[in-house]
Amino acid sequence: MMSILQAILLGIVQGLTEFLPISSTAHLILVSKLLQLDQKLTPEQLTGFVAFIQLGTVLALIVYFFPDLWNIARGFLTDNLAWLQERRELGERARLGWLIVIGSFPVIVFGFGFRKIIEGVLTKNLYVIAGALVGLAVFLVVAEVVGSRRLKLSDLTWWHALLIGCGQALALIPGASRSGTTITAGLLLGLDRATAARFSFLLCVPALTGAGLLQFVREVKDFDPTMLLATVVATVVSGITGYAAIAFLLYFLKTHSMLVFVVYRLVLGGLLFFLLVTQRIAPV
Numbered sequence: 001m002m003s004i005l006q007a008i009l010l011g012i013v014q015g016l017t018e019f020l021p022i023s024s025t026a027h028l029i030l031v032s033k034l035l036q037l038d039q040k041l042t043p044e045q046l047t048g049f050v051a052f053i054q055l056g057t058v059l060a061l062i063v064y065f066f067p068d069l070w071n072i073a074r075g076f077l078t079d080n081l082a083w084l085q086e087r088r089e090l091g092e093r094a095r096l097g098w099l100i101v102i103g104s105f106p107v108i109v110f111g112f113g114f115r116k117i118i119e120g121v122l123t124k125n126l127y128v129i130a131g132a133l134v135g136l137a138v139f140l141v142v143a144e145v146v147g148s149r150r151l152k153l154s155d156l157t158w159w160h161a162l163l164i165g166c167g168q169a170l171a172l173i174p175g176a177s178r179s180g181t182t183i184t185a186g187l188l189l190g191l192d193r194a195t196a197a198r199f200s201f202l203l204c205v206p207a208l209t210g211a212g213l214l215q216f217v218r219e220v221k222d223f224d225p226t227m228l229l230a231t232v233v234a235t236v237v238s239g240i241t242g243y244a245a246i247a248f249l250l251y252f253l254k255t256h257s258m259l260v261f262v263v264y265r266l267v268l269g270g271l272l273f274f275l276l277v278t279q280r281i282a283p284v
Contacts, residue, residue: 002049002230006035011053011234015241018057018208018247018267019201021140021180021261026268027130033229033281049231051212051219056235058212060242061205072097092154096202102158103165103203110169111211123174126272126283132175133269136184137262143187144257151190153199161203162190168203178204179249181263183258193253201246 013031017024028050032038037046062069075093081157088099151160167185171178179200186196275281 001040002037002227004230004233006037007230007234008237009035010049010118011056012241013236013244014050014053014234015057015060015238016245017177018054018238018242019061019179020244021136021177021183021258022264022268023129023133023175023177023180025174026133026272029124029126029129030272041224043225045224048219048224049227049234051215052231053234053238054212055216056237057237058209060239060246061201061208064243064246065205068202072100072202087197092211094221096153096156099158099161100201100203100206103161103168104206106162106165106169107172107207110172114172121178124284125174126276128173128212128282129175130276132173133265133272136176136180137265137269139184140180140187140262140265141260143184144259147187148190149187149192151192152195156191156199160186160191163189164199164203168200168207175269178208180261187258192251193256193258197250197253201250 010028010031017027032046035145041049072093075091076097079088079090079094083090111154117128164185167181168178170176170181179197182200182203183193183196186199187193191199272281275282
């Protein structure tokens with residue numbers, strides 16, 4: 001079974017990698033293989049465990065951005081009601097709310113449209129994950145080079161939101177990273193790094209909350225009660241480290257480029273390819 005120390009380690013991995021642009025899926029699968037949890041636990045037990053601890057990072061996201069989310073939701077409701085009654089111009093909070101709604105459409109469409117493929121052969125294939133790690137690293141470099149980094153949140157249009165939403169849909173490919181694809185899309189469209197990260201996280205709220213709750217409901221039937229303590233510990237740890245990861249990334253990108261994450265993704269992707277080619281780990 002899973003020890004408390006292993007649960008803490010997986011909670012840290014989930015919390016950090018969910019929000020840093022380095023892919024939580026890649027790290028959770030790799031760490032679980034290194035800990036030989038894929039041999040100690042059934043696939044259903046491991047999937048159920050991951051579904052639980054993801055709720056910790058969902059809560060971290062909501063708590064961190066609660067003031068923003070509250071203001072956006074309140075402005076969205078009041079301004080849209082005022083527009084219906086008096087055709088009054090929408091305020092900034094209502095406009096941002098609409099951008100989040102528009103940006104959420106692509107991941108909903110692609111998530112349901114390609115669900116069987118994504119959850120089937122792609123989910124835990126390490127060749128796919130390694131390729132996605134390296135591929136997004138290349139796009140991150142391009143985004144850093146060509147992006148103007150001039151736009152702020154107030155400059156975003158529905159077209160920007162839709163394209164960044166398409167970037168979020170690409171995160172359905174294991175190893176791509178939700179924050180990585182959305183920040184990359186934002187940079188390519190001309191957002192500065194901190195703004196791209198902030199809008200990325202705001203856009204993640206409905207998608208990550210919906211996906212987390214959906215997976216939890218689907219997998220809770222396979223949860224093993226004997227792992228309750230380890231699961232609770234891992235969920236709390238993932239929430240704390242997830243909150244810290246959000247704060248760190250928003251602060252870091254005010255003065256630094258994405259280069260450190262590019263290098264990390266290339267090294268990890270290259271290592272995975274090496275381990276796969278030398279048959280030291282199985283692709284699935």
